[in-house]
Amino acid sequence: MTRTRIPLSVLDRSRTRRGRPPGEALRDTVRFAREAEALGYRRFWVSEHHSVPGVAGSAPTVLAGAVAAATSRIRVGTGGVMLPNHRPMVVAEQFGVLESLFPGRIDLGVGRSVGFTDGIRRALGVGKEAVEEFEVRLGELVEWFDGGAAAYPQVHAWPAERLRPPLFVLANDAGADIAARAGAALVIGGLRKEDRLVEAVERYRKAFRPSAAGRAEPYVVLAGDIAVAATEEEARRLLVPEAWALAYSRTHGVFPPLEPAEEIEGRAMTDRERGHFETALRGPVYGTEEQVVRRLSALVERTGADEVLVTTSGYDRVALLDSYRRLAGLAGGA
Incomplete structure (x- = not known):
């Protein structure tokens, strides 16, 4: 069997399933982290979403602490803390606590997103303009780890100072310049x-500027849904619940809990729903082991990526874990 040599990591969004309480999704995340550690994945990250019925993960630093406490070797972090929603000093303090409790295992991943509706943004006390302040807030966050922000003399973000967990910036194509x-x-x-x-x-890579609080060299993590199964159709079916949730959110404005694939495949969809659904299924990398390793290897070769962050969600937890197990085997991590 051909293998890919790139390190693999996991981002789990604590996706809820229809008829099941959010607490179950959070406990599933912690159990999944232990499974990912046993399979040899490098990192296990959690995310931040607010007022989303289909996602239970709204407090990433709290959940990251639970994951780190339940594991022993795998790196734990956030993909990511949405910096526009928080004061940089508070984020530094939270990660200072995590790094102090679990030294050498914590990653700080930050993103630029704000709540997707006016109501959520008002509840969080932020506006869309907060996205434009992201780079300023990011600079302040780094300053707190480096000894204190210049704008607040004699103020310290204990216990964050000098700890400096590795910094990752979640970005689309525009955000790549900020990360650099x-x-x-x-x-x-x-x-x-x-x-x-x-x-x-x-x-x-061309714009990258080494930083004492960051990295000496560029480091690229490719993130995306990847599904592996015995057949291409089985792998596609694993992705159907998430694809439908995305299509439903685009057409109804609500991101719902996951539903069984067989119900979705038998559902009558509007043309608009069908269009979004098929588009969502064109994004992931999926198939048999040979198909996936061929496609993934081509992507890694073309981008020169240093790591792949697997973000796959699915209604069927058994099939989902089997996919992650097969993928870990392709990387030699099992």
Whole structure:
């Protein structure tokens, strides 16, 4: 069996399933982290979403602490903390606590997104303009780890000072420039739009500026849904619940809990729903082991990526874990 030699990591969004409580999704995340560690994945990250019925993960630093406590070797982090929603000092303090409790295992991943509706943004106390302040907030966050922010003399973010967990910036093609200027690792998705992806990665590498609080060299993490099964059709079926949730959110404005694939495949969809559904299924990398390793190897070769962050969600937990197990085997991690 052909293998890919790139390190693999996991981002789990704590996806809820129809009829099941959010707490179950969070406990599934912690169990999944132990399974990912046993399979040899490098990192296990959690995410931040607010007022989303289909996602239980709204407090990533809290959940990251639970994951780190339940594991012993795998790196744990956030993909990511949405910096516009938080004061940089508070984020530094939270990660200082995590790094102090679990030294050498914590990653700090930050993103630029704000709530997707006006109501959520009002509840969080932020506006769309907060996205434009991201780079300023990112610089302040780094300052807190470095001894204190210049704008707040004699104020300290204990216990964060001098700890400096590795910094990752979640980005689309535009955000790649911010990651480069910050000297941070770049986490970038959009596997379906390969040309734009390659262009953004190349721009990041050319503009990268080493930082004492960041990295000496560029580091690229490709993020995307990847599904592996005995057949191509089985792998596609694993992705159907998430594809439908995305299609439903685009057409109804609500991101719902996951539903069984067989119910979705038998459902009558509007033309608009069907269009979004099929588009969502064109994005992931999926298939048999040979199909996936061939496609993934080509992507890694073209982008020069240093790592792949697997973001796959699915209604069927058994099939989902089997996919991650097969993928780990392709990387020699099992």
